[in-house]
Amino acid sequence: MKKYETVIGLEVHATLATKSKAFCSxxxxxxGEPNTRCCPICTGxxxxxxxxxxxxxxxxxxxxxxxxxxxxxxxxxxxKNYFYPDLPKSYQISQLYYPLCRNGSIEIESSEGRKLIGIxxxxxxxxxxxxxxxxxxxxxxxDYNRSGIPLLEIVSEPDMRSKEEAIAYLKKLRxxxxxxxxxNCKMAEGSYRADINLSVRLKGExxxxxxxxxxxxxxxxxxxxxxxxEEKRQIDLLENGKSVVQETRRWDDSKNTSxxxxxKEDASDYRYFPEPDIPPIEISDQWLHIxxxxxxxxxxxxxxxxxxxxxxxxxDAAIITESKFMAQLFEDTVALGSNPKExxxxxxxxxxxxxxxxxxxxxxVSFTPSHLCELIEMIEEGTINRTIAKEVFEKMFKDKVDPKxxxxxxxxxxxxxxxxxxxxxxxxxxxxxxxxxDYKNGKTKAMGFLVGQTMKAMKGxxxxxxxxxIVKEMLMN
Amino acid sequence: xxxxxxxxxxxxxxxxxxxxxxxTEAVKAQIEIIKKREPLFNSYITVLEEEAYSQAEEVQKxxxxxxxxxxPLAGVPMAVKDNICTKNIKTTSASKMLANYVPxxxxxxxxxxxxxxxxxxxxxxxxxxxxxxSSETSYFGPTKNPWNEKHVPGGSSGGSAAAVAGEEAFYxxxxxxxxxxxxxxxxxxxxxxxxxxxxxxxYGLIAYxxxxxxxxTLGRNVSxxxxxxxxxxxxxxxxxxxxxxxxxxxxxxxxxxxxxxKIGIPRDYMGxxxxxxxxxxxxxxxxxxxxxxxxxxxxxxxxxEYAIPAYYAISCSExxxxxxxxxxVRYGYRTDEYDDIQDLYMNSRSEGLGMEVKRRLMIGGLxxxxxxxxxxxxxxxxxxxLIQESYMKAFExxxxxxxxxxxxxxxxxxxxxxxxxxxxxxxxxxxSINLAGLPAVSIPCGIDKSGLPIGLQxxxxxxxxNNIIRAAYTxxxxxGGRIRNEKI
Numbered sequence: 001m002k003k004y005e006t007v008i009g010l011e012v013h014a015t016l017a018t019k020s021k022a023f024c025s026x027x028x029x030x031x032g033e034p035n036t037r038c039c040p041i042c043t044g045x046x047x048x049x050x051x052x053x054x055x056x057x058x059x060x061x062x063x064x065x066x067x068x069x070x071x072x073x074x075x076x077x078x079x080k081n082y083f084y085p086d087l088p089k090s091y092q093i094s095q096l097y098y099p100l101c102r103n104g105s106i107e108i109e110s111s112e113g114r115k116l117i118g119i120x121x122x123x124x125x126x127x128x129x130x131x132x133x134x135x136x137x138x139x140x141x142x143d144y145n146r147s148g149i150p151l152l153e154i155v156s157e158p159d160m161r162s163k164e165e166a167i168a169y170l171k172k173l174r175x176x177x178x179x180x181x182x183x184n185c186k187m188a189e190g191s192y193r194a195d196i197n198l199s200v201r202l203k204g205e206x207x208x209x210x211x212x213x214x215x216x217x218x219x220x221x222x223x224x225x226x227x228x229x230e231e232k233r234q235i236d237l238l239e240n241g242k243s244v245v246q247e248t249r250r251w252d253d254s255k256n257t258s259x260x261x262x263x264k265e266d267a268s269d270y271r272y273f274p275e276p277d278i279p280p281i282e283i284s285d286q287w288l289h290i291x292x293x294x295x296x297x298x299x300x301x302x303x304x305x306x307x308x309x310x311x312x313x314x315x316d317a318a319i320i321t322e323s324k325f326m327a328q329l330f331e332d333t334v335a336l337g338s339n340p341k342e343x344x345x346x347x348x349x350x351x352x353x354x355x356x357x358x359x360x361x362x363x364x365v366s367f368t369p370s371h372l373c374e375l376i377e378m379i380e381e382g383t384i385n386r387t388i389a390k391e392v393f394e395k396m397f398k399d400k401v402d403p404k405x406x407x408x409x410x411x412x413x414x415x416x417x418x419x420x421x422x423x424x425x426x427x428x429x430x431x432x433x434x435x436x437x438d439y440k441n442g443k444t445k446a447m448g449f450l451v452g453q454t455m456k457a458m459k460g461x462x463x464x465x466x467x468x469x470i471v472k473e474m475l476m477n
Numbered sequence: 478x479x480x481x482x483x484x485x486x487x488x489x490x491x492x493x494x495x496x497x498x499x500x501t502e503a504v505k506a507q508i509e510i511i512k513k514r515e516p517l518f519n520s521y522i523t524v525l526e527e528e529a530y531s532q533a534e535e536v537q538k539x540x541x542x543x544x545x546x547x548x549p550l551a552g553v554p555m556a557v558k559d560n561i562c563t564k565n566i567k568t569t570s571a572s573k574m575l576a577n578y579v580p581x582x583x584x585x586x587x588x589x590x591x592x593x594x595x596x597x598x599x600x601x602x603x604x605x606x607x608x609x610x611s612s613e614t615s616y617f618g619p620t621k622n623p624w625n626e627k628h629v630p631g632g633s634s635g636g637s638a639a640a641v642a643g644e645e646a647f648y649x650x651x652x653x654x655x656x657x658x659x660x661x662x663x664x665x666x667x668x669x670x671x672x673x674x675x676x677x678x679x680y681g682l683i684a685y686x687x688x689x690x691x692x693x694t695l696g697r698n699v700s701x702x703x704x705x706x707x708x709x710x711x712x713x714x715x716x717x718x719x720x721x722x723x724x725x726x727x728x729x730x731x732x733x734x735x736x737x738x739k740i741g742i743p744r745d746y747m748g749x750x751x752x753x754x755x756x757x758x759x760x761x762x763x764x765x766x767x768x769x770x771x772x773x774x775x776x777x778x779x780x781x782e783y784a785i786p787a788y789y790a791i792s793c794s795e796x797x798x799x800x801x802x803x804x805x806v807r808y809g810y811r812t813d814e815y816d817d818i819q820d821l822y823m824n825s826r827s828e829g830l831g832m833e834v835k836r837r838l839m840i841g842g843l844x845x846x847x848x849x850x851x852x853x854x855x856x857x858x859x860x861x862x863l864i865q866e867s868y869m870k871a872f873e874x875x876x877x878x879x880x881x882x883x884x885x886x887x888x889x890x891x892x893x894x895x896x897x898x899x900x901x902x903x904x905x906x907x908x909s910i911n912l913a914g915l916p917a918v919s920i921p922c923g924i925d926k927s928g929l930p931i932g933l934q935x936x937x938x939x940x941x942x943n944n945i946i947r948a949a950y951t952x953x954x955x956x957g958g959r960i961r962n963e964k965i
Binding site for chain 1: 561562568570575578580581582584679680681682683684686687688714715716717718794795797798801802804806807808818822842845846847850854
């Protein structure tokens with residue numbers, strides 16, 4: 001059917017979650033007043049020297065091991081030279097000749113099944129500052145808070161053939177980095193961004209077509225659309241007897257189209273050479289051993305363990321482990337004694353619904369495992385019924401209420417005093433004589449209506465099974 | 478008591494400790510001389526008169542409180558080359574680009590000097606961004622040689638050498654990327670030591686070529702040089718290339734004895750192009766070592782003829798990257814004329830950087846460009862390794878190597894003529910040592926027929942400063958202390 005095949009390679013930049021910057025002791029915290037998180041080193045003052053933060057290497061090794069890479073025994077930094085106002089030294093400390101990690105892979109799963117995507121290399125580098133254009137003043141300001149924050153660049157092989165595979169790869173990679181605890185990968189803050197290299201070729205053709213590159217994409221939706229449009233654009237060119245130009249393109253998500261930024265001819269020569277200020281780093285077996293010992297449980301392992309240890313369905317385990325945060329919430333709540341399936345249900349059904357409605361990220365959740373545990377306990381003890389519980393859960397989620405206090409203060413405990421219920425049923429019977437006689441004439445369905453009316457009259461706080469029992473008993477008499 | 482300013486730094490330090498002279502008196506004497514001689518020599522870019530007096534009071538108090546008993550140079554006025562950052566004090570690297578640049582921090586060496594109670598009396602003149610060997614490329618005009626003001630003091634640490642030789646400072650800091658401490662020390666008849674790369678922190682040194690740049694000291698004699706080197710040496714967590722050693726004690730090697738030391742004379746060092754007077758002085762010096770019981774013999778080095786091209790390829794490459802930060806965006810010179818960012822870069826750099834600097838940056842840019850990287854940069858790195866290995870091999874047989882510091886004494890100002898043989902020799906003496914990262918000292922060993930001083934160079938193995946210090950000290954004792962400049 002399809003005549004063409006799309007070939008996609010991805011370069012991902014992930015911000016490492018180290019406390020301090022890659023080459024100085026400034027804080028890496030996101031935001032802050034402009035130019036308050038910088039020093040002579042990360043602003044490129046004359047005479048300042050970079051000193052490597054070892055944690056950057058620890059994190060990069062962790063990523064390399066998790067992605068099945070070979071770790072370079074003696075790795076070096078190189079300078080990438082170019083002029084831009086956000087780059088204070090006019091060179092970026094990066095790695096070209098001896099990147100830390102090589103030849104890895106990630107297994108992805110898409111509608112076309114499981115597939116191994118090759119990792120060409122992973123290298124460490126530093127981020128640049130941020131330019132802020134002031135249109136009213138017609139000037140540009142620079143904030144160097146981000147300058148020198150460590151990044152990992154993870155370069156895949158051109159192994160993906162569709163946008164689904166590309167997205168599956170990006171999601172899987174993000175999850176691995178998050179599980180490792182080495183990057184928070186917040187796309188909205190730019191801490192996880194991708195460059196798309198894409199070419200098309202006739203199916204069965206062995207040679208790769210001419211590729212284009214789209215830089216700094218930071219939402220899955222935009223990436224999917226950009227891939228789709230670029231496939232179309234390149235196929236159109238080829239179909240019309242034209243050829244694809246090797247170039248860098250900028251994706252404009254609002255216009256759903258991309259523009260040429262620069263072609264290969266006017267690409268700059270970065271004059272890479274070994275960084276003389278940072279001695280080569282020797283990665284000893286002992287160092288690797290330490291990192292290996294420290295590696296946390298990754299998603300696939302966790303999923304398998306949940307199914308086995310907590311006896312929850314694969315589907316539940318998959319959803320819960322899709323975010324390390326939710327997995328932690330799940331495990332912590334279960335550890336407090338709650339029933340695993342019950343906890344899973346609250347997270348998968350109720351929590352995810354609320355997150356969707358409020359357009360929030362999972363890591364913005366502020367209730368604690370003990371709150372969720374208390375809530376489940378109150379249901380099991382019969383203090384509240386499920387309807388009330390859902391209301392309490394929403395309050396916990398939105399207003400951070402303590403569930404026990406809230407139930408108490410709002411008087412939401414279930415009424416299980418049969419005398420109180422009996423007097424309420426009497427009133428309901430009096431108001432609904434027809435239903436009572438209907439029941440007595442054999443219309444058994446009328447009982448359900450009477451139970452519902454009683455619950456409603458008691459504002460949902462009555463123990464439903466008790467109400468059921470009492471209504472039945474009084475109808476019989 | 479001698480006149481204050483003609484004392485050695487250690488003598489003055491002793492007198493200050495003994496309360497014979499107050500720090501303020503020392504500063505006053507020094508400032509008077511500077512005021513008298515600066516119009517002629519131009520050793521300084523910035524003289525810190527006011528600061529020096531206030532430092533003097535502070536240091537005097539610390540001395541009186543007994544805080545500085547460990548520091549033999551407390552209260553002694555000294556000079557810092559102007560490519561070393563001093564907090565709140567203009568640091569220009571002798572460039573228009575940084576003519577008004579005021580650092581927000583002290584270089585590690587400056588912090589160490591302050592800790593030791595040094596009085597920084599001024600920032601010395603130099604070749605722009607340390608690129609040159611005559612101090613003529615300074616944006617602030619050339620420095621003159623105190624032995625003969627028609628001659629250059631050498632460079633790039635020309636101001637630091639002239640200040641010490643002209644008694645405008647008791648000792649000084651210089652930097653040596655390809656001979657920039659040793660050559661001016663030789664030209665000005667003083668002692669200059671360049672320690673092993675990694676011994677002294679480069680944090681706060683405005684980089685020229687990072688893998689070669691080394692901070693060292695210049696003094697009126699070996700002891701002054703060594704005492705001040707001891708103050709500034711040490712591992713620095715702020716410099717990744719700084720090396721951690723168990724000891725940085727050099728003064729213990731001020732021993733007047735070379736008996737049994739094995740000294741090599743590289744045959745190449747004494748080749749064609751060497752000035753006759755210098756050859757003669759060098760051979761006489763060798764005889765002195767023999768007489769004192771050292772075993773001196775000729776030896777061979779290899780690849781020395783490639784030291785100059787390798788040095789230029791590497792130093793210019795690193796410089797082209799190191800100096801890219803001077804773009805007119807954050808600090809330094811910014812052009813008045815620009816429409817866009819490209820103009821801002823081009824005009825600021827064209828107007829703010831001098832010719833020699835631009836020439837080297839262009840060479841560096843070319844060497845690093847993808848078309849030439851393999852042919853030039855890569856090859857230079859290989860040669861550097863071969864030169865290193867050649868020295869290492871020599872140090873398997875010798876404790877130190879000996880030779881001239883320069884093939885000729887100080888040339889006249891504006892006389893840039895130099896034949897290729899001389900250039901090759903000076904590359905051997907100076908740059909090859911930096912390429913190998915070795916420690917070397919230049920000490921005065923005579924005066925040529927035009928009345929200009931001659932330097933003798935002693936080269937040691939990595940982190941074996943002690944051998945060259947001991948040999949230099951012994952030689953100096955034999956010569957009867959420092960050579961005198963009658964003009965001063």
